[in-house]
Amino acid sequence: MRIDVNCFLGAYPYRRVPGTSPEALRRTMARAGIDEAWVSHLPGLFWREPMEGNAWLYETTAREPGFRPVPAVHPVLSGWEVALREAADRHAPAVRCDPLFFGLDPTGTEMRVLAAACGAAKVPLMMAVRLEDARQRHPNDQVPELPAAAVRALIRSDGAVRLVVTHADRGFIEEVHFGSTPDEAARIWWDVSWIWGPPEDHLGTVLDTVGVERFVFGTGQPLRIPEVSVAKLDLLDLPRDRREAIESGNVRHGVTS
Numbered sequence: 001m002r003i004d005v006n007c008f009l010g011a012y013p014y015r016r017v018p019g020t021s022p023e024a025l026r027r028t029m030a031r032a033g034i035d036e037a038w039v040s041h042l043p044g045l046f047w048r049e050p051m052e053g054n055a056w057l058y059e060t061t062a063r064e065p066g067f068r069p070v071p072a073v074h075p076v077l078s079g080w081e082v083a084l085r086e087a088a089d090r091h092a093p094a095v096r097c098d099p100l101f102f103g104l105d106p107t108g109t110e111m112r113v114l115a116a117a118c119g120a121a122k123v124p125l126m127m128a129v130r131l132e133d134a135r136q137r138h139p140n141d142q143v144p145e146l147p148a149a150a151v152r153a154l155i156r157s158d159g160a161v162r163l164v165v166t167h168a169d170r171g172f173i174e175e176v177h178f179g180s181t182p183d184e185a186a187r188i189w190w191d192v193s194w195i196w197g198p199p200e201d202h203l204g205t206v207l208d209t210v211g212v213e214r215f216v217f218g219t220g221q222p223l224r225i226p227e228v229s230v231a232k233l234d235l236l237d238l239p240r241d242r243r244e245a246i247e248s249g250n251v252r253h254g255v256t257s
Helices: 022-033 050-062 080-089 109-121 147-157 170-177 202-209 226-235 242-253
Strands: 003-009 038-042 067-069 125-126 162-164 187-191
Touching: 003 162, 003 242, 022 038, 022 187, 022 202, 022 226, 038 050, 050 067, 080 109, 109 125, 109 147, 109 162, 147 162, 147 170, 147 202, 170 187, 187 242, 202 226, 226 242
Parallel strands: 003 038, 038 067, 125 162, 162 187
Antiparallel strands: none
């Protein structure tokens, strides 16, 4: 089984991106051998009220087998506790809050309160380091990249919170992992979408040094080509148990459906 924890639906404001519809995502999943997709509402990341996209996301994923919703939660806006509770009630695999996209201090009080609430609700909190390479970004896209220090601060702010961090590269992962306690590091999952694979040794290195149990399969589609993540694992020629852990085992054992 292959679970993609990092998928989006909906239009992107800075360029035309093909394949943003549910039907297109379904086709790319079939092409890349993906059985389940954790789906975020891409336009909502840029809305003043990101949680307004959750109703559409729930409706869409409910009629698409293999789609699981990752709703947005904005801890400054009214109703965020309700949004988190609904996500837990609907067995969402995670909720997302991208603080810099939402205009929040990533280490501020609001994010710490949200982290604690997610920990209490036993719902992982997802956030992206970036969505695009800085060289590709539109001049109006001025959102900074998430700093590694913010991830370290959030994971140590509450002993029950689990983070799913996407679009992180090797340097970012190593800075957080080796700057955290073993307990803190054990509560972070990293997706593989932004880690260089062969002929570079970045992915192979972090699997050995950080631990295969810390990584999950993610593509970032449709902003990224999903086959890239598959190819990186193919080229590493991993033992079957290590590959299965990344592709589905880690999240299946760590998230209660």
